Amino acid sequence: MFIVVGVTGSSLFIALKKFEEQYQDRMRESLESQISYFQGLQTARLEQIKTKCLELAGSVRILAALQEGDEEILYETAFDELRSIQDTPLRRAQKVLNQESIPLKAAFFRFLDARGNPIPTRNPRAGLHRAKARQMFESQFSSLAQVMKSPSPQHVGYIAPENDEGIVLLHEMVFTRIEDPETHESLGALIVAFPVTNFGERTMKQTSQLMSGIFMEGQLYSRTIPKELVEPILQQLGPQVKQHHHPGAEGEFEIHSRKVPFTVLFRNINENSAFPPTYQLCVYSQAEVLRNQRKLTLLIAGLGGLGLAGAAVFGWILSHGLYVPISELVKGTREVQKGNYGISIPVRSHDEIGHLTSSFNEMTRDLALKEKYRSILDKVSDREVALQLVSGNLSLGGEVKEVSILFCDIRGFTPLTQNMGAEEVIQLLNEHMTALTRVVYAHGGIVDKFVGDLIMAVFGAPKRGTNDTENAVRCGLALISTREELNQRSRYQIRVGVGISTGSVLAGCMGSEDRLNYTVLGERVNLGSRLCGQARPGEILIDETTYERASNMAHAEPVPDLQLKGIEGPVRAYKILAIKNSTA
Amino acid sequence: MAIPGSELHSQCTLTGKVSGLKPAGAGVKPVQRYPGEKVLAGLPEKPAAVVYLEGDLPNMESTNRVLRVEMTQRDLQFHPGLLPIQVGTTVEFPNLDDTYHNVFSYSKPKRFDLGRYRKDEKPASQTFDKPGVVKLFCEIHEHMRGTILVLETPYFQKTDPEGHFRLENLPAGKFKARAFIDEKTILEKEVELVDGKVTEINF
Numbered sequence: 001m002f003i004v005v006g007v008t009g010s011s012l013f014i015a016l017k018k019f020e021e022q023y024q025d026r027m028r029e030s031l032e033s034q035i036s037y038f039q040g041l042q043t044a045r046l047e048q049i050k051t052k053c054l055e056l057a058g059s060v061r062i063l064a065a066l067q068e069g070d071e072e073i074l075y076e077t078a079f080d081e082l083r084s085i086q087d088t089p090l091r092r093a094q095k096v097l098n099q100e101s102i103p104l105k106a107a108f109f110r111f112l113d114a115r116g117n118p119i120p121t122r123n124p125r126a127g128l129h130r131a132k133a134r135q136m137f138e139s140q141f142s143s144l145a146q147v148m149k150s151p152s153p154q155h156v157g158y159i160a161p162e163n164d165e166g167i168v169l170l171h172e173m174v175f176t177r178i179e180d181p182e183t184h185e186s187l188g189a190l191i192v193a194f195p196v197t198n199f200g201e202r203t204m205k206q207t208s209q210l211m212s213g214i215f216m217e218g219q220l221y222s223r224t225i226p227k228e229l230v231e232p233i234l235q236q237l238g239p240q241v242k243q244h245h246h247p248g249a250e251g252e253f254e255i256h257s258r259k260v261p262f263t264v265l266f267r268n269i270n271e272n273s274a275f276p277p278t279y280q281l282c283v284y285s286q287a288e289v290l291r292n293q294r295k296l297t298l299l300i301a302g303l304g305g306l307g308l309a310g311a312a313v314f315g316w317i318l319s320h321g322l323y324v325p326i327s328e329l330v331k332g333t334r335e336v337q338k339g340n341y342g343i344s345i346p347v348r349s350h351d352e353i354g355h356l357t358s359s360f361n362e363m364t365r366d367l368a369l370k371e372k373y374r375s376i377l378d379k380v381s382d383r384e385v386a387l388q389l390v391s392g393n394l395s396l397g398g399e400v401k402e403v404s405i406l407f408c409d410i411r412g413f414t415p416l417t418q419n420m421g422a423e424e425v426i427q428l429l430n431e432h433m434t435a436l437t438r439v440v441y442a443h444g445g446i447v448d449k450f451v452g453d454l455i456m457a458v459f460g461a462p463k464r465g466t467n468d469t470e471n472a473v474r475c476g477l478a479l480i481s482t483r484e485e486l487n488q489r490s491r492y493q494i495r496v497g498v499g500i501s502t503g504s505v506l507a508g509c510m511g512s513e514d515r516l517n518y519t520v521l522g523e524r525v526n527l528g529s530r531l532c533g534q535a536r537p538g539e540i541l542i543d544e545t546t547y548e549r550a551s552n553m554a555h556a557e558p559v560p561d562l563q564l565k566g567i568e569g570p571v572r573a574y575k576i577l578a579i580k581n582s583t584a
Numbered sequence: 585m586a587i588p589g590s591e592l593h594s595q596c597t598l599t600g601k602v603s604g605l606k607p608a609g610a611g612v613k614p615v616q617r618y619p620g621e622k623v624l625a626g627l628p629e630k631p632a633a634v635v636y637l638e639g640d641l642p643n644m645e646s647t648n649r650v651l652r653v654e655m656t657q658r659d660l661q662f663h664p665g666l667l668p669i670q671v672g673t674t675v676e677f678p679n680l681d682d683t684y685h686n687v688f689s690y691s692k693p694k695r696f697d698l699g700r701y702r703k704d705e706k707p708a709s710q711t712f713d714k715p716g717v718v719k720l721f722c723e724i725h726e727h728m729r730g731t732i733l734v735l736e737t738p739y740f741q742k743t744d745p746e747g748h749f750r751l752e753n754l755p756a757g758k759f760k761a762r763a764f765i766d767e768k769t770i771l772e773k774e775v776e777l778v779d780g781k782v783t784e785i786n787f
Contacts, residue, residue: 058726059726060721060722060723060726061688061690061721061723063721063726064688064689064690064719064721065690067690067719068690068691068692068719070690070692073690073695077690181726181727182727182729
């Protein structure tokens, strides 16, 4: 899930950054195309004015008047000629383009003599009435000798005198050198000035929030740039302009006002002019841009976050759906490991996990069943035998083994239980058999079978012990004593007799394949059984072989030979007295 | 010839050469420079100078005075290009071209504007009663240049294209001889004229 978060997060971030970039670029493009559109208009207008001025400068009358050096007639003639400027197709064209109507009425004009000094005039038609304005003009142009010598015949300059109403108005001046076409002698120059109406300032402000202005000689002229921006702009503009003082220079920089960043673009508008360089500025606020960016950023981030949250929730649900059943399965498996087969896990879904869970439940049920069989088996046949059976080691057919067989039955069982109810008999027998079985096991023997009140034990099969005969003898004694003990506690007073025989027998699973019994077969077995039958209460009778093998550990006394059913000849038998005290 | 009542003989001669004239051929070439103008511009008159006598001259009224002179417009040029006249002379400006001309001058000694007129119209004329240099232009054909030198003295002569001149019937005495080449170039020399003698000066 972290990976999902990580990947989504980083791709969102990249998308965001790309978007920001693109947005900025788009904004920039749009602004620049606006600016260059207006610049284009401006240039076109200027070109037309320049052409007109050039025409004017070539007018014979102006030439004649200038040569004459008569100020009066010069300005009169000039005014006549200038009339033509005022009614040009340019004006109509502007209206067609639906721009601000830029009045083409020349604000003022002046002639310069051959040395570049202004030819002063009192002619009111020449404009520039106010003394202050006139002074400004004349001082600015007192040193235009250089301009006169410049190879280019026309230059554009800017001046900002006060007009008749006392308002400082920026003017654009077209300086055109007048020379005699025959002699190419420089006769003087004509300066025609037009008021600058905003360079499309208002329109730009309206359509794209662009503020603009003109910067010249350390002063900023603008109607759209607010006062608080002027200072920061001038601070940076001065040095920037010094850096970029080649013609056609342009540049940009950033200012901050009230924590809002603004971008300032500037461009030299009188390239190749001998006049002081003048720059057009365009200022736009990044605030709008940033705001839009931020809005969109938030939107993207919000949507992204939402999507992420949704993915996270979904992911959690999915994993939870997986996690719970899996952990339940794990728990169940552990229980099974511990041996608790009774466990069952609820099936929560119909998917693979559900199948797995139900398979698991089936499996535990089977295991439980098997365990049940197993314990039953253990109970029904000897544990050792059961083990051998389960492991598949025992089969039909047997082997000859050297074993000791012990029989133990209850003396006088029949008269004892004659008057007992069936349940009581069972209870008596179970109590008896439980105790005796434990003794047999304790001495390393197996319980072959129970026949009524008789218990038959084998020592040496299926597995040989260290000393089967001795074990059998000890077992016999233990059986007697255990029964005595039990008699103290139990309500039934029982006395047992034990018979032990030793020898070769046939040992194995006998019966059919479907129903087997592990037992021993042979003449010795009969002998043991008969001996038990002959034993008196609390007596252990053993045969010759047993006696030989056990004589080291037990005292035994011979008894008169016995005639036993099914066995030829008299049988030598002994009775066990006690265990010899071990001296070794 | 002798003027009755004068005591002095006006029998002096002044001759010489003015150098420094612009070489001939300088100026407009006969090309089609006015679109739509059928008439081609011809070559202007070869540059010349005017030599005249100034000073304490007796009897400014001269029998040499010519009362009416012409300055024509021909082949889109003024002919003559430089016309010396004495104060009081009337100049006619006949248009000999098959096109309009509009002769005007802003010069202080005489400002005038003849307006447009054609060949077949009665030529306009002007009387020049102030001395000085009058520069003539044609409003339609901006290359046309003409100069009328209005002089107080009756003793003047236009040189030939090489600059040679010979003034005759001059009064004797000490005078200033001036050579007008153009407005900015007026050369001056002191002369002493002796009756019956030919004085030679070179500018």
